[in-house]
Amino acid sequence: MPEEILNDISHRRYNPLRGSWLLVSPHRTKRPWQGQQESPSKITLPEYDPSCYLCPGNKRAQGDVNPKYENTFVFVNDYSAVKESQAEYTQGGDPSDLSNLLLRAAPVTGKCYVLTFSSSHNLTLADLTPAQILPVINLWTQIYASHLSPSNPLSSIPLNLPAPTQTIEKPSAQYTWMQIFENKGAAMGCSNPHPHGQIWTTTGLPEEPAAELQQLIKYRREHEGGNLLEDYVKVEIEKKERIVFENAGFLVVCPWWAVWPFEVMVVSKKHKRALVDLSVEERSDFAEAVAEVTRRYDNLFETSFPYSSGIHQAPLEGTEEEINASHFHMHFYPPLLRSATVRKFLVGYELMAEPQRDITPEQAAKRLREDCGGELYRKHL
């Protein structure tokens, strides 16, 4: 391994997927920590909580009643950040006027969903088997497909999904981006432990996917149609040192450029543009990869491991080049650093100057790969 020295010296690493740098200071974990302690979440929740707005049969904040669903259930967020209809707005005024140049705004519409992963209040993805995670992936696929623009080449792919448990209403307008994500744990702003994720769909391409798309397109142009993440997967499989888990369809890796201490990327080995590009087997492989990540996370510090995760894939509407340059992957950003109670804070230097991490991605991958496999720790308790 030529990079042994990188365990000892401060260095910057380049993230070719975002086109940005971060600072790595591997010796920093030696400092004592007297700051904030996270409270590990209680693992003794009831299976059903009558006051939970996500449990089957319960009434939600705005009066709607959840059906007695079995695995998954999706509904429009009662406190949506973007809405399908709102008052019209176009920024007026003389564009050469400084105030119009420096105070720019544009309207956004869209649709926000909440989606449960299980009917049980006290489970998380880490508790579920791949077969139990599959309905979530199928539902994500169904929702993504139903929001695709008819002009998107992805819209004509046959899905081979099992019969859906819910019909998804067509959105009232064509949106550009669908962000599928989960905030897990109080440390990551989650306010309800019932296993669930969110989907925010908007006009306009948000900053992060736009930055990635730009890099992916640039790489394709410079490498005769080659795909950055496909090439990256090859390099990682050859190097081995950052791999956490792999199966036929997916690689789970602590990326070379990881910012969060135990950050992981789940990436399709072949060039898949979006959920709808996955075959039935690949959807199962993806479910297994998600199960491996979340169970290994919980095993690491024997706690319900907080994180934010999110899927990056092709936009719902875009140029052919944008659709075809996209490469399906899922990011996991977990804050814990040393134990169930000591997290990494991405604060002063990180916000003002540049992201900074304390352990190397190689050290993180080694622990997740070698020490965290096997049964979920809670099963033995």
Added chain:
Amino acid sequence: MPEEILNDISHRRYNPLRGSWLLVSPHRTKRPWQGQQESPSKITLPEYDPSCYLCPGNKRAQGDVNPKYENTFVFVNDYSAVKESQAEYTQGGDPSDLSNLLLRAAPVTGKCYVLTFSSSHNLTLADLTPAQILPVINLWTQIYASHLSPSNPLSSIPLNLPAPTQTIEKPSAQYTWMQIFENKGAAMGCSNPHPHGQIWTTTGLPEEPAAELQQLIKYRREHEGGNLLEDYVKVEIEKKERIVFENAGFLVVCPWWAVWPFEVMVVSKKHKRALVDLSVEERSDFAEAVAEVTRRYDNLFETSFPYSSGIHQAPLEGTEEEINASHFHMHFYPPLLRSATVRKFLVGYELMAEPQRDITPEQAAKRLREDCGGELYRKHL
């Protein structure tokens, strides 16, 4: 006010200083919060804590003993993220090899300082008068000046500083960037309540200042030498609605493009490139502006308000265009949203897609301007 409607609809705002967009969803604060509660920091700390590694006369982790200093004291961080000397490293290998292209690293050296704001363990910047904050600003200026490259036109400016209380050792190499910052409060990763800030100085220009510099230079080229932030200050003074405080030298504003709920920018009204460009009066004006921000923050929710703050100014070394396009300003990023215990989490959507805020900067500015002036709330307790 033509933008009244922006209080009601979801929209994106453009940040011309970073060249990026954010999502504003003003109606989102209506949702109930059942998530994490921050623990407000104890305000009954002792004036001297024998176990604090920053109090005068105390021994630090690596054995050094602090002098019995009066106001400020600066020393090299015992757990520096970057160091002046480390093993040499240059990435080798064939650059056309994919692994060298996708796994890029570069060494970083530099110097990290810790700097106390007061000898009293139980004070914060909010407790200090402008005259008591001035020594901090003078020390920042002294440290910045002593790290400037001799080829930097800023290095020959006479400083008119009072006699320094400490001599600052010359760094062993010429660094490019100096990041002055503070993490205040446990919610922002601070592990010691003794009032202090940090300075990290590095080879290479970090991501955030690099992005700002690029935007500032672009604006100058497109506007015949005009300065983006000077023009922005004029617009805000005319509009009034985002101003928190102003004096002759500085404007305190909730920027149009603020991400954090009560984010504030302290910006020099005239084009000042760095701390060394400030006159004696302007340093006092800056001290007053910092006192106003921190006191108003504490008054907002009657708590010791957590934040990360940082100064952006000219690089220590750079092209003439880079030095002259720089505009001195200080960012404050505070997480609290609704009360002393409920913060904003910038998590799933924000990390995966784009920053998102719930109240408008105009609403935030109005509260900080109209409801938070006057004495520090703790004085009446």
